[in-house]
Structures are given as structure tokens and as C-alpha cells.
Amino acid sequence: MYTSLRLLLFSSLIYVSICQETFDPHTLPRPLILETHVKETPLLSSADDDVTLHCTSWRFAVESNNLSPWRTIPQECGDYVKDYMTKRGYEVDLERVADEAILYASSVELRGDGKDIWVFDVDETLLSNLPYYADHGYGLEVFDSEAFDKWVDNGIAQAIRSSLKLYEEVVKFGFKVFLLTGRSEMRRMVTVENLNRSGFHGWDDLILRGAEDQKKTATQFKSEKRHKMIEQGYRIHGNSGDQWSDLLGSAMAARSFKLPNPMYYIP
């Protein structure tokens, strides 16, 4: 126990000193909820255009990773986020990310030694939980991990079509595919079944949160797992995720692809 703690501290020190990676000390198992500095940006005026401008600006701040950890979307942006998610905006943005990733993947020269890999997150990256979030205000409600786990246990999340296209291309190009998800190891079976049913096959590894990872932030957990991949000689060419915590930290991929997600934030 003492040794592992020392090891953990030591690894953290390495991260901090080499990559200036900072881990949030407020660690939670699947931490959508963080008590942090929350600032309510005031509306510009009550006009519809101003609400849209305000919410567009908020969404930009989310997608460019400028915000402090947040618990829910701004109340006044509920309709804006719902429109974005259910009309064409989300789909168009998803397709563009997939197209850019395919373009990059096609340009990578694989060495043929089985060490060239692509990492995918699962939720809101390969699988869409939109029906769950539609029932919970598209991010207006504070995340309820029990309710979400019940949804996950149904195993009925649909594939994000553009991500399935990217996934299939990446496999065809000859990359090994590693799935790296914040879902618990306890949900391995339902996750495998859900992925298979949605058309995802042939991955090389599915890495879930084990008991030892429960207190880590997603950034820390995923960075550690990527470090292990590199130690094993893998070259992480691409990484696709809807959260910056899927992509940043240390042992980052050569190219990271941020899928849109204005509904929730995982540190």
C-alpha cells in the first residue's frame, strides 16, 4: 500500500515536472460533478439573438477547453443545446471530425509491426447516450451516476454513425484499435455486447476503470493507460474522444480528435 502510494506520488511528480500535467485533487469515481469556481456569465440582453450569441460563445469555450470544470449547462442555454443536439449541428460537427480523422489516418505510414494504434473513447465517441440525456434535459440536470448506470445496463446505446465509419476505416488501414473508457470494469460484458450490437468489432483491447482507478480523474486514468501502451512499444497515432480528459494529460497521441459534446464535462 505504502509502496503503491509512493509509486503514485512518484509518477505524479514525473508528470508534473516533465509535462506540467496537473491532476485535480478532487477525485471522484466518474466525476461529472466537481465543486469548483463557477462563474455565471451574464446574458448580454434579453433578445433571442443575444441568448444565441451567449450560448454559442459558451459552447466555443467548452470545445476549446477554456472552461473550469462545470456541473450543468447554463440554464438559459437549455433550448440552444437541445436544438444543437437534435437538429443538424451536432451531426455535421461529428461528420467533420470523422472526416478529418480519416484524412489523417490515411496519411500515416504504418510500420507493419502491429504497434501502430488508434485510441477511442466509448461514450459520446463511439456510442451515443442521447436518449438518456434527452430524458435529463440535455445536460441541464446534475449528472446522476446511478440513473446513468441503469441506462448503460440496458445496452441499447446506438453507434455514432460517423465514428463507426472512422472506426472501420482505421481498422481497414491496419491500425490496432484500443478502446479506453471511464466505464467501470463491472460493465465490461454489457459494454462489449452493446458495442458489438452497434457494429463495432475487432478491437484489440478494451480498457475499463478497474478498482484501483476509481479515485482517479479521467485525465489521470487515461494518461496512465496511454503511458502503459507506449511502454509496451505502441505508437499512438490518433485518439478520438468527446472530452478533453480523453485527449490531454501526458502520453498524448500524435493527433487528437475532439468530438463535440456540450452536454457534460468530465475532468
Add this chain to the structure above:
Amino acid sequence: MYTSLRLLLFSSLIYVSICQETFDPHTLPRPLILETHVKETPLLSSADDDVTLHCTSWRFAVESNNLSPWRTIPQECGDYVKDYMTKRGYEVDLERVADEAILYASSVELRGDGKDIWVFDVDETLLSNLPYYADHGYGLEVFDSEAFDKWVDNGIAQAIRSSLKLYEEVVKFGFKVFLLTGRSEMRRMVTVENLNRSGFHGWDDLILRGAEDQKKTATQFKSEKRHKMIEQGYRIHGNSGDQWSDLLGSAMAARSFKLPNPMYYIP
């Protein structure tokens, strides 16, 4: 020569192995122009709404760092980018980034040993070159470094107001301020004068590209300079820049703040 090459290769290897940082081999002095994989995403239809959706999606892809290096903005998005830059969108987005950065800066506990720092880029971060880009299609024209340098030599770029506010707050909080810019060392004097005239005073260091940095990408140049700061015992709490190459790479800040810029791309 051979030794420096070996040293360069060695440093690159360190980056690659530790932080999976990859440097583009196509290095140019101030490389806005890269010959890379350019994909024209097709328009959805000819309707105005579809052009807006298409261009909004493109801008998201820019700001979330999903695009391969690009030379010019998409032709069909000329009006969209001009509107964004000249109406309220750009200003609202800039203000939000500054507000988020101030919020974070106010939460940092400084140690009082003079080693807590904030890094700022200059162009499109502290100073706005909008009049120059207005004369060059807001990014529709391929970057012309000679014409741009002539503009810089006028020394008349205005402060970005929200960045000046952030700058002043950061200085007031007690951070040391390091300016890290891709401008050439040859333009130190005009840069200092322009910054002073625009209200920026009291920085601790202004780092420009020296002769030895001319062939490096901005990511490489800026990562190396941040590494030096850390070697000297500085703690980089915040980093503000309009380009991902200001922020990513290695020796990253604890928090990075990406200012909007849909006009040009620097790798």
C-alpha cells in the same frame, strides 16, 4: 553541424518518447503556409443556412484543434469569418476567455518566491492585427510574411481590450509575466514600443524567435522556451494564446486559454 543535428534529433526523441510530441518536419520561419492534406468539405446545399452551418462547423473544428494545417479559410466562409471578426461574435468570445482566465488566476495560490508565471503570446492574443487581415480578406489570402512584417513595423496594432484586462489582473495578482512570440528578434524594438503604446507594461521577459529558432515550428520553439522556464524553477500556471501551437507540445501550462482565431493557422 553534425553535433547540432544529433542534438536536435536527440531532443526530438526525448519529446516523442516522453510526451508523444510530434514535430512537423516541414519547418518554416513563421510557417503559416504548409503543404499538407487539404480536404474540401463539401457544402451541404446552396441555402444560406447550410453555408452558415458548414462555416460554423469549420470554425468549431479550428477552435477544437481538429483540422490539419491549413493555408487559407474556406472560400465560401469569407463572409462568415468577416462577420464573426467585425460584429460581436469575436469580441464576446474574447471576453469569455479573459473572464475564465481571470477566474482561474484569482484561484491560484502564489508562493511569493517570484516563480509563479503566466505566459502570453502577442499577435491576436495581446495585440490585434485586424486592420492587416481586413486588407487581406480575413484569411482568404495566403499569408504574405513580407507584407505582414511591414504592417508589424508600423507598430500600430491595438490592444485586445479583454486581454489587456486579463494582463493587468494577472500582474496585480503577483504573477510574473512572460511574453513568448513567434515574431523575430529583429522586431524586438517595434514590438516593445507597440506593446507599451497599447497599454502593456511591466512584463518580466519578452522572448522572440532568435536566429537559431528560425527553422522550428511554433510548437517546437515555444515548447523549448517553456522547458527552459521550468528548468529555471518557474511554475507555468496559465498560458494564453490564439494558436494551439502557443499552448500544446510539452512543458504545458497547468491551464491553457485558447483565444479565438478563425483567420489563420500556425503549426
